Amino acid sequence: MDPVFSIDLDTGDVANQKQSGRCWMFAALNTMRHQMKDNFRVAKDFELSQSYTFFWDKLEKSNYFYENVLKTADLPTSDRKVAWLMTTPQQDGGQWDMFMAIVEKYGVVPKSVMPESFSSSASREFNATLNLKLRKDAVELRELVAAGTSEADIQARKEKMLAEVYRMAAYSFGEPPTKFDFEYRDTDNNYHLDRDLTPQEFFKKYVGWNLDDYVSIINAPTADKPYNHMYTVEMLGNVVNGRPVRHLNVDMDTFRKISIAQLKAGESVWFGSDVGQESDRQKGILDTNLYHKDELFGVDLSMSKAERLDYAQSLMTHAMVLTGVDLVDDKPTKWKVENSWGDKVGNNGFFVMSDDWMEEFCYQVVVNKKYLPQELQEVLKEEPKVLAPWDPMGALA
Template sequence: MTQSISSEQLAKFQKNLHARESHDVIERAVTKNGILANSYDLKAQAKMEPVFSIDLDVGNVSNQKQSGRCWMFAALNTMRHDMKTNFKVTKDFELSQNFTYFWDKLEKANYFYQNVLETADKPTDDRTVSWLMTTPQQDGGQWDMIVAIIEKYGVVPQSVMPETYNSSKSTEINATLNLKLRKDAVDLRELVAAGTSEAEIEAVKEAKLTEIYRLLAYSFGEPPATFDFEYRDSDNEYHIDKNLTPKTFYDKFIGWDLDEYVSIINGPTDDKPYNNMYTVDRLGNVVNGRPVRHLNVNMADFRDVAIKQLQSGESVWFGCDVGQSSERQLGIMDTELYHKDELFNIDLALSKAERLDYGESLMTHAMVLTGVDIVDDQATKWKVENSWGEKVGKKGFFVMSDNWMEEYCYQVVVNKKFLPEKLQTILKEEPKVLAPWDPMGALA
């Protein structure tokens, strides 16, 4: 039976508070300096020295600025690392995140329209419809979504399609685009309700996509169809390739077979048994493009495939909950960094599965593993390339403890050749479909 807090209970609360000898000292410290500063453990910081037994030379970090394109930056960074090795591009070379951003926004609009039409017979308070309208589109994404864009449109150097105000500061474009998409959803649902023919609806949808294209071109600039790639390499040798398309540029300068790269997740909840394939309903960007697919494995396999790819000299795209137990300025992610439980004398322990099931954690950010420290055959800490510029961490690079990876990392993308044979076989299986709001569908 529900009861209000009584005066007797309040007296007990106060007695319990005052029974702790140091409560006045703690109150003064926390009210003045905050929770994190007073639960910070300097000893944990000391253990996170950025020295690694495997440490790839990947060049300078990038900066996504005030946008949510970490997944895109991380993917393009892994590709430019290869270009640095194979073509000696300089440390500050970048692939155009604005180019892939443009096409992602256009494709997400079309994907949203498709979902609106497929659910038009449901009321607006239906959970799926409500979920669609809460965020018609956003900056975030997953590995398979950037692959879908690259497979369809290719990539270009950043010098060919540089950043703009709206790509670096996406609040205005997202608010405007979501307003338009919700308005368009009203129109499309009304057409379906009126029994309009499929051909007429498609014509209306095309007109709306024409407007989206205009909105994006004004905001990001129009993507180039052809371009010349002119650069000096790290040996100061001059190069020029003329009349490239975004797809021929990709084929010549990157050339990865993207079908060989697979998403590996660690989602230890009861509804996702390990060694099975999963996908997420209504998650994607390119209609009829590459679907989102995850292979769920235990942390031993998760860690092992990441190490194998690093040992081969190739960096690793990964997704995590970056805000948990991390210090942005120092660039440290460690489960022992803060002791809020000791500060308040309360139990804050949750398992990884419990954090997922109860909304305490999910994937919020994508970065790149560029190193690992292996001591006595055990990974102890990892080197992380972030996309927040050089003013955080050590010139933009972070250190992640292995315990932090265990608790807060959810996804790595690796070449499937690094998977044991038993897992490679599972990749061919039909995936189980998860609900749109499943935490494994979170967009980094």
């Protein structure tokens, strides 16, 4: 588990999500800034604003919650879908497609333009207050539906609720910029100034991705999800009528091959895993051979990956970035992982993940679809099967 890799991308300094659940945002923004570092020679500590996308995600998730409340308003509160909604009206976590929905609508900005606040770095109290408001609003929306209120009047009331959410987020995170100047010195000490950019213009010029090229690939070896098919999850999303969550389920051999192909091309890979399993935070090691609790207690604790998913022993809990891999005879033995827990853990914030650990506890990667075999590129056009809201593939990193 030495941190030495045959393919090792130079990605700069690690970021720190602090006491917030924004790993999915940090990981996605990190993959973007990795390319900015290569293309525009920004400093190794340059970051895109996680607070900016956090703000808009809170507003959009609130609207998404309100719309789901209205869709289920004719169901009793004891119904499983209603109970599922009310358990967590919104939270910090998310999925890749949810982040892309935010970027498509709002763009991105440098961290210098919208820096961190206390509430963005320590979000628990804000989340508790916002969820209180959303549940209170759910009571009112359901009562309006029960009273036969017109759709126009209900939507007008919902807009006022959203205005209150906007105010709460603005007080907590700051108000997002609509135009800004991008000023920086590159690694050759050359000065650059780009004036009056909108967030969408900044994304187009400095990131420049075609977001449709990047697709979510999962490994869920459960009987209800045959490989080489598309899946989505009911009531999972943030932007209403925005980009839907879509997963292509593949076997682990394909999962690895496409990840390696993207790394070989010099591009890091967003991935989701169950980071709490068989891991050492301080040493920065993810390895199935770290602990042997079964030998300690003399009991059989073995479960298959499918069994862990089906019986709630594991699911995706955290998103990070693959920035390297060690290939021996063209087979991966271990992977380099950029985390978002600051530079005080692991090897300056980087972790080493054994290939066995990837096999057991990695559930999702995001790759450019050009790295998929042609037959799987065709599968992407398939209408996805809709999974239940509580399906483990709907877990938020």
